[in-house]
Amino acid sequence: MGEQTGIQWTDHTFNPWIGCTQISAACDSCYAKALVEGRMGGDFAERRRTSAANWKLPRRWHRKALADGVRRRVFAPSLGDPWDNQVPIEWLVDLLDEIRETPGLDWMLLTKRPMNILNQLRRAFDAAVAAERSALLAWLYSWIHKRQPPPNVWLGVTVENQAMANLRLRYLLDVPAVIRFVSAEPLLGEVNLRAIPRPYDGHRATFDALEGKWMRIGDVDPGYVRERIRLVIDGGETGSTGRPTHTKWFRRLRDDCRDTDTAYFHKQNGEWVLHKPHPGGDLGGDVRSGRVTIVHPSGRSCSDVLNETGRSTEPGSIYMARVGKARAGRLLDGVEHNGMPEVCL
Ligand code: SF4
Secondary structure, three states: OOOOOOOOOOOEEOOOEEOOOOOOHHHOOOHHHHHHHHHOOOOOOOOEEOOHHHHOHHHHHHHHHHHHOOOEEEEOOOOOOOOOOOOOHHHHHHHHHHHHHOOOEEEEEEEOOHHHHHHHHHHHHHHHHHOOOHHHHHHHHHHHOOOOOOOOEEEEEEOOOHHHHHHHHHHHHHOOOOEEEEEEOOOOOOOOOOOEEOOEOOEOEEEEOOOOEEEEOOOOOOEEOOOOEEEEEEEOOOOOOOOOOOHHHHHHHHHHHHHHOOEEEEEEOOOEEEOOOOOOOOHHHHHHHOOEEEEOOOOOEOOOOEOOOOOEOOOOOEEEEEOOHHHHOOEEOOEEOEOOOOOOO
């Protein structure tokens, strides 16, 4: 529930509560649901606040971070969604107060519900007024009304495909934040973060979320703003039902980040790797057995479109073999990517 984490891009995970509701394709293989309903034997739809002892962890990490003279990242929550509006607002108020009280920690709040963020912040503000929590009130007032975000909060959204990028980034970009990030994990389709449909001044426009650049339809001159994505994390889908990720989709995000000076972190490849068939091997048989699958760049399944030699008739499709997460590893074209944005306080 806390302290140690197997997630490479954070130092700690903190779960103020546990429980959630699946809302998009990225939730299909939800690790938290499997954990709660499998090993813990609970009902994942029921939101449960964690113990008082667990809530003491962030202050301990904060003291240690100060003593060591290093900033530490905290991912919260990993078994729920920080902006879930089914959670009692008092729990969010307490979480925000923990964040306020631990400025030596960088809090990474990753959501699939960015449309809730501003409303949840306003609800938390009202609850803080009612509870006369003046320090938190001032902190929230600066964030919401003066648009001065706390320096230790990173806001992120999960983007598993283009539709979710188009939907979620628009909301994320509207919330003041010192660092915004994208988690493209599990990556289920090609995603272009550099042409998000986003109205500008009442006109149709596209927005380059990595450069912070508007381009109105029909205009030649772009407009630049400060709001942009500073970090992209990506990874394949893991677990027994993990779907394969076309290598082209990872490469696209890697290359777009490189071209825009955006930090890029490739977490893992999922369960599948590129398949190199043995000469004379029964490729069609491998595909039909499920050991090997065919992935089309569009994401649509094309395993049933085979010619007489077992080859796919779909141009651009690749063969991928299920080898498991450990063997698939986290190298992309032989390179480990561990990019993180610089924090300027
Ligand atoms: S939002 Fe996250 S925690 Fe909630 S169901 Fe989806 S994957 Fe699981």
